[in-house]
Amino acid sequence: MRVGDVTVRIHGIDAPETNQTCDDAQGRTWPCGAFVTEEISRRYEGKTATCELIELDRYGRSVAKCFVAGSDVGEQIVADGLAQAYRQYSMDYDLVEKSAQVLSLGLWAGTMQSPAAFRADQRAAVLDANPPSTPTDANCFIKGNISVSGQIYHMPHNRHYDNTRINENRGERWFCSEADAQAAGWRAARN
Known part of the structure; x- marks a missing residue:
């Protein structure tokens, strides 16, 4: 969600990716991710939102609870079956999601893979x-990775070292020392 010039990730929800598909009640595949993207845009684009910053995620993005006309946007999206409660980060919408499931609302009218x-x-x-x-x-x-956060090098003791993949075709690279990485303009991972 864009609030002013800031892109805000809605706290406690996980919506389908834009290119994600789902199956309807008859087992037919449909573009549920594109539908949810369009529906949320239709509902909230141009509206005034008030957001309470919860945290910055590991990529430095704002994660917030947002309200439009006094209504909790995340809660409404989950209640209408347009997203799942993101229990890994919050239990705020757990019961709201269960209600949408029982009523077969939105995405719950068929089946979908979790986002x-x-x-x-x-x-x-x-x-x-x-x-x-x-x-x-x-x-x-030492792994020199390029991400949305820039050029970052990862040491074996860093949390994401094992999951970090180096694709030399994208300009990522290996370093023999931290000094080499820093001299090349890369910064250390924060974790």
Whole structure:
């Protein structure tokens, strides 16, 4: 959701990805992610929202509870079956989601893969198509990764080291020392 010039991620919900598909009650595939994107845009575009910042996520993005006309946007989206409660981060909408499920509202009228599982499958497919490189020198084990946060290097003790893949075709690379990474303009991972 855009609030002024800031993109805000709605706290406590996980909506389908734009390219995600679902199956309706008859088992027919339909573009549920595009539908949800359009529906949320239709409902909230141009409206005045008040948001309470909850946190910055690991990518530095704002995660907030937002209200339009006094109504909790996240709660309404989950109540209408347009997103799941994101229990990994919050239990705020757990019962709201269960109610939408029981009533077969929105996405619950059929079946869908959880958005988190869909994203994991997408990442796995990319890795299968572009297997990670391995360092040509065993002493050069520092991973230079490019992400939305910029050029970041990861040491083996960093939380995301094992999950970080290096794709040299994208300009990512291996470093032999932190000094080499810093001299090349890369910054250390924050975790």
